[in-house]
Amino acid sequence: MDAIAYLNIILRLAIWFLLTADFSLSNIIIGVAIALLLPRGATSPSALKDWLRVLWEIIIAIPQAYMEAIEIMLRPHNHEDIVQERVKPCRTPGLVFLDIFLITFTPKTIVTKYHENGWYEVHRVKRKRRNTVRQGDRETR
Incomplete structure (x- = not known):
């Protein structure tokens, strides 16, 4: 096995x-049996490099998730939008799962839909900046 x-x-x-x-x-025996019996897909030689890159990105995402959670608690994020993100080319189903996990792991983003033609729909919350300038006792925008 590779x-x-x-x-x-x-x-x-x-x-x-x-x-x-x-x-x-x-349960461990059942899990191992299921993991071994599920069909495997064909893999490309560059897939190992992609796996290692995604695992590194997950390690980096852990402190990022904590920072985003603290930021959301301290400063409200009252703006949201849904954006389309392109799936990286030649992704195996396992790597697509890890990509979705990585996006959803951080508190500000969640994948709402995966399109088979190579796109993720990602819901994001943002801190919308106001263009507010105080002049005396009144506000102008």
């Missing part, structure tokens, strides 16, 4: 444990 196959099995097991929240011996 490295990508191991990463796919680990990803499948992680999803299984997140769904079941049960680390009993019988």
Whole structure:
């Protein structure tokens, strides 16, 4: 088995444990069996590099998520929009899942839809800046 196959099995097991929240011996055996029995797709040689890049981005996203959560608590974010983001080319289903997880992991963004033609719909909250200037006792915009 190559490295990508191991990463796919680990990803499948992680999803299984997140769904079941049960680390009993019988559940571990069932999870391993399911991870091994699910069909595998063909992988390209550059897929390992993509996997490592996404795993690094997830490590970077953890402190970013904490910073965004604190920022949302301290300064309200009252503007939202939905944007389209392009899926990176030649993504395996596992990498698409990790991309969606990465986008949704941070508090300011969530993937609302994945389009099979290569786009994510991403809902974002933003802090809208006002163009407010105080002049005396009245506000102008």
